[in-house]
Amino acid sequence: LICAQELPEVFPKLLTYKRLPIADNPGERISHLFEPAFNFIDEARRKGACLVHCAGGTSRSAAFVVGYVRMRSPAHASITDALALVRKHRPIAEPNWGFMEQLNLLDAGMSPLYRHCLPPTLTGVMPELPDGKGVEGCDEKEEETTAMCEKKGGKRTMQQQQQQLRVVEFYSGVGGWHLALEQVSKSKGIVHCSDFFQVVAAFDHSSVCNAVYAFNHCGSGDDGVQKSPSAVPTSRPIERLTVKDLDAHAADLWVMSPPCQPHTRQRKALNDQVKDSADARAASFLHLCAMLPCMAHPPQTIILENVVGFESSNCCERWLTSLNAAGYEQKVLHLHLTPSQFGWPNERPRYYGIATRPAPAPAAPPAAPPAPPAPAPAP
Template sequence: MYTPCWSSMVTTTGPWPGRSETDVIATSDDNAHGSKYDRSILYPTETKFSDKLSTASLFHGGGSVTASVVESQILCVFVQPRVLRITFCEFWMALIELFCGIGGAAEAARQLARADLVSARAIDIDRDCGVVYQHNFGLAVDHQTIESIDWGSLVEIGDDAWWMSPPCQPYCRRGRGDHENDRRCDALLSLIAWLDNQPTTLPRAMVLENVPQFASSSHRDRLCCSLERNGFRTSEVVLCPTQFGIPNRRRRYYLIASRTHEATVAAPHDTSLRFSVADVLDSPPPTQSPLWLAIEVASKYAGALDIVDADDPLAMTACFASGYGKSIIRSGSYLRHDGRLRRFSPDEVARLLGYSAEFSFPLEIADRKRWKMLGNGLSIPVAKAVLDAV
């Protein structure tokens, strides 16, 4: 892959502590093929940048993402909490999240730390998810139904990668299994209809994540046919975090479609655990904490609960579903500690899903909502592998 050359100079309206009036972001380098992607500099928010050569100016206000062509290259300006990051690169890709939730794909992109991959737009009808997303990534979520989207307008952002995680209930074992007549599939059908009209402008890549049962659905067949008719090369894989050394079972289907190459993902050969369940645990909660399962409830459902022991180095947790904390059975694992059972806290579940310490929930989001959001989310190590292949 060609590594971008950077060449430009910017000034700040400062002065900011520790910054001169003029800062060189990167200088032209004819031999930049061996250089690293990330040559960015971090500035405080509310900083105005102007390029001396082109006099183009950009201003951040309110968490929006801005991109401008400067000297035949792309100036990407995007927000992280409390800082602006500006990057000059010749090629870049805008990540657009549909059904973004709390930002699993954005978290995967942040951990990848590729300067050519920019979280540019996030769409979800759930306003609480939008609060969490903006809290962590500084990008305001568009609150609208996916089926109401003007698909063509999404392509105008740039060289795009679309990540979508449509509702899984129409396809999963615990759902009605009648995806043909389920209104929750309207968004996906809207995308298929748009593709069937063979639009002239298309994103570079698309990724769809869902439960493994999606692979045998008629919607999968229709989507793949529509993508291939529009010049996409598709690959499909079912992956589980356990294949990546994560002590959590969460098998998911991934459809990866690219117009530039065949994007394949394989699990690492070494599947030994990167960490144990004990490594993600907080200190034991107080005796009266609602995390503890009542003794009578634990006795009633004893044979149906998935129980792991904190001192078992090979313990493997079950998939945490959106009903964890509300449904007693078939929603996730319980931890045995000193003869009692307790739920995993939302922070512990987030760690098992691979979220970094940088990720957090706003205080106003209750635990039950946090569990639901995480249960509807992604395994970050798997999402990273998929996203890096796009």
Template sequence: MRVLELYSGIGGMHYALRESGITAKVVAAIDINPNANDVYRHNFPDTVLMNRNIQSIDAEELEKLDVDTILMSPPCQPFTRLGLKKDALDNRACSLLHILSLIPNLRNLKYILLENVKGFEISEMRDKLIHCMESCGYAYRELILSPCQFGIPNSRLRYYLLAKRNNLKFCFKQPSLDNCLSSELLKSLPQSRHSVLAKKNGKINPKSDRICYTLDNILENTEESRYLIPSKFLQKRAWVLDIRTSESAGSCCFTKGYGHYAEGTGSVYCPFTDETIRLKYSEADNHKNNSDKQVQILSDLKLRFFSPKEVYRLMCFPENFDFPKHITDRQKYKLLGNSINVHVVSRLMLLLHNENENI
């Protein structure tokens, strides 16, 4: 496979391709974010990386690259539940519209994998995408999946499109958009360290009803004070924090605002038990009219943000992944929040590439 990685970010698709084991070469990666490009170049120094606006690329240029596969994770802001949901009218959707206009002219293109936020599946842009696939002679599958369905203790519900030329067969049938992979399909995939770890010491994740490994497997020995929740956060947001312990089998989706905003951006960690957390919060609740006293009590829990390394472990980046020294923690969280779950996408690449009609 000769692969073009669009919206390449920090290289999640590239790592997923490596994890899949499929024989492939990323002939070019394209992104316009300078910080993301610094991280990508740091980890993939031998890959051609273009710092460009995707709308500046034409079909002739892509034809010269002779790619047969496009991997992409376009901006999700036009479709996210927290955004304005301007959909195809959002300026950030223009680059995807441009790509759709190029696809009819890419004669060697065989495979397409697209990832986006939950909500994309009900958008006008999704309809344009599907129209492009059908009119250009591609068969496709649509899925909405989360890492916790694969034994990973993190919820990150995402839309995926797998498409291939009509003359290439899919290994599984699908009547419509599906919210999970069948157990038979999951069993057909190679065992991974994630599934092995989940079977070895996992617990039921209540959101997915699947067994996931616990968070003690992703924790690092980190300087406690560096990531502690500030007192002002505790004062204003202590009651809406999603608190997890080392024995938790799940965590919330980490977004680009993690570490800067406390609510709705991801889980936080506590080194004590769920029972200790419950008792401390109960004690703090007895001082409703004294916020300073509440903060004093809750500070004993040593609540902290998950470190960037812990977040990228939950997103299944390999241990040799690294950030350049000049990238700040806030930039790391932002870049990770815009990235993909490497393991989930690696499994989908295998399904896209497989043509054995046995499921």
């Protein structure tokens, strides 16, 4: 199996060749070649053996061997395990980062070809769109709801206000989480996103990102229409927030995308001996881990996004311990998702963890006043 476009078939009369004409470029697409390559290796092994090679035996051929080991051997539960095994026999094996992204997609079961090989964990699920009509369905619902609001004078009901989610964004960037919540509002047919949620606090160390966030999501637009009642993001360091500060937001939902650099493959390759939790960039996240169990009113739901591989990190272990201590359900929902699942032409697999607390029990109704004593019988 020649995993290169520049190498010749040296012994065409003696060996059966299959060529994968790929370049060692992170932008090179190889995922569509996995299945035919793996089938070729299977057939070759049934007849004897298979040599998988490229020019240097470091990136291209290693990517296909790692993928094959992962898919054909149930004992290796992840791409990381498969890569470790390959490196025992060939220490220089190092698929480039673009190939690793596609291997992680393979591992996460994004392709239906491999979904039968994978356990039911860490697989994304494509949500149903409203009425099965995609964006058009959302638009029709929005127009219908707009007409109803105009007919009623556009007043927001007390029930809508009571259902409003109070949201805190950590590592808020330019407002990706905020935009996602706006899209959820639209998919529900809610005209005013403030009827669905309010970002009561947002934190990011970048003043430039905060300015972009505020421009896009806070205050009024050029047409004078209120964008949302969301708080303007602050550059206050997360590691300086106290339990009292966090409780004061009375949030229903936390969303966060902590720094991913401590958990990337590149960092692990450079220094695998240092734990990710020792990285200074993880300090703010570990501070939240410490604060959460101490809160009197923690949020009902927390959604965390990071790079694939975070779920096997030391920081994630600390996070799960913190969630358990704070009373969240034992089973956190773990997902690997990528934009191509949702119709966007982009492969960017990411890890998502969703933690929920049991809903608080409804307050008991006030006790009925005691019945008045029965009147005395007439003499």
